[in-house]
Amino acid sequence: MASSKEFKDFILEQLRELDDIACRYMMSEYVLYYKGIVFGGIYDDRLLIKRTQSNKRYGLSEVIPYKNSKPLYIVENLEDIDYLSQLVKDTYKDLK
Numbered sequence: 001m002a003s004s005k006e007f008k009d010f011i012l013e014q015l016r017e018l019d020d021i022a023c024r025y026m027m028s029e030y031v032l033y034y035k036g037i038v039f040g041g042i043y044d045d046r047l048l049i050k051r052t053q054s055n056k057r058y059g060l061s062e063v064i065p066y067k068n069s070k071p072l073y074i075v076e077n078l079e080d081i082d083y084l085s086q087l088v089k090d091t092y093k094d095l096k
Contacts, residue, residue, distance in 0.1 A: 002028035007045040014078060017085045029065075039091045040072065041065070048072040049087065052094035058087060 008023060008030045015021045015032075022033040023042075030042040040049035043065040049055065051062070051073055060073035077083050 001044045003030055003042045003045050008042050011042055011047055011078070014081055014084050015088065017081055018088060021088075034088050034092045035096070037092055037095050039088055039095060040075075043072075047075040047078060049075060049091050050095065052091050054090040054094045055087060058090075 011032075012021065012023060018034060020035045022036075024031045024033070029044075031038055032040045032042065038050070040047065042048070046063070046065075048063065048065055049060075049072060051071065055073065058073070060075060062071040063074045064071055075084070075087065
């Protein structure tokens, strides 16, 4: 299943507090960047982020987005803009 443009637009709106968020459409899904670093993506209308030491404290569940991929965390609290912003910042600091 491909992700919808509407869900992508919703996620980008929720991340509006962060400067330098970018999104790239790739193979029916969306890859998300913060300050030029890939931190996650939108797969099957789900927000998934890379697993890092700093974001373990959020207690997120792991999922496999597609065959032969590494596990990612699924973000289910999509309504809290402050939560999402801090989650992306914590993930980014371990990836840069």
